[in-house]
Structures are given as C-alpha cells and as structure tokens.
Amino acid sequence: QITILTGIELGVEPNLIQEYDNLVRDYGWDFVMASMHSYRGEDFYHGNFFEYGTPEKCYRLYYEELFSCAKGFDGFNVLGHLDLLKRYSGYEEEPKPQLFFDILEKLFANLIQRGKGIEVNTSGLRNSSVKDTLPSLEIIKLYRALGGEIITLESDSHYPENLGYKFPETMALLKDAGFRYITTFSRQTPTF
DSSP states (O other): OOOOOOEEEEEOOGGGHHHHHHHHHHSOOSEEEEEOOEETTEETTTSSGGGSSSHHHHHHHHHHHHHHHHHHOOSOSEEOOTTTHHHHOOOSSOOOGGGGHHHHHHHHHHHHHTTOEEEEETHHHHOTTTOSOBSOHHHHHHHHHTTOOOEEEEOOOSSGGGTTTTHHHHHHHHHHTTOOOOOEEETTEEEO
C-alpha cells in the first residue's frame, strides 16, 4: 500500500502570480514549490541574464525579484533552490552568500511569518562546478537562525538513478545546522 500525492513546481515571474494563485486554487495539489528560473524573460540557462552586470548585481537582482514574487504569491509551500544561479553562472568565483543576507533576512522573515519554508536541493552536489547544496549551508543556517523550520529535501533527479541523491549526507548537514526534521506535505498541510 502506498499513498500517491500530487505536487507541482511553478517557475514564478511577477506577471504570472495571479494566474498561479488561480491554478493552485483550482487544483488540489498536495505540495506547491515556487522557484525562479528566469528574470524578465531571460532564462538563466539559455538567456543573457548574467550580462546584466557584476556577479553581485546579478545575484541581487535575482534575490530581489524572488522576494517580490514570494510576497505576492500565497499559494505555495516552499521556495525552491534559492541560489540556483550558481548552477548556471559560469563565474570563476561565486559571490559570498553573506553579501545578500540583508535581502535574504527579509525574505525568510516573510516566509516564516506566513508559514512557508524552503527546499534544500541536492542537484548541485551532482554538478562538478557547484559541489554544494542549493541553497548553500550558509543560507540554510541563516534561515534556521531566524526561526525557519519548514524545510523540504529534493534531488531534482530528472532521471531515476538520481532520485534521493545524497539524501543521508544532506540530512546530516541539516541536523548539524539545527533542524530536527524535514517537512512533507499533504493537502498543503505540513507534516514534520
């Protein structure tokens, strides 16, 4: 006997928020993850987003847009892979997460107050240029220090052999960061 749940990952953009709220309301998803994969139509993988300026400027634009989308969208449970940019940037050295703690603190305070959380994605551990979880441990610790408790674990597998990739190691990392459990959802209600 197994229980089959339904979920969706929505690529948020400011102009889609109302449409997404309607979509979530019209379907009975058990779990909704909001992620940002583009900025003003510039896909991070194929687009020219990283030509907007310095690495610091690009990251700041990304986090500010993500914060705006998260504030305006109510129908999600967690934000996905918060520092996704490091998967696609090609920067020789990624900006330090601490440079963006000001905007991340506002984002996390908003999420925590609204009963929403973050995803820890292990796909970066499969990527030879990233070799880190998405988000990084520094960002995970900031979320926890601010009182964040809702945290999910995903492998962004795309292929069966990557399902649950590095989950035991990542759960140990989360425990060291102060988490006592991961969160699952049924009918958008968290179970710890």
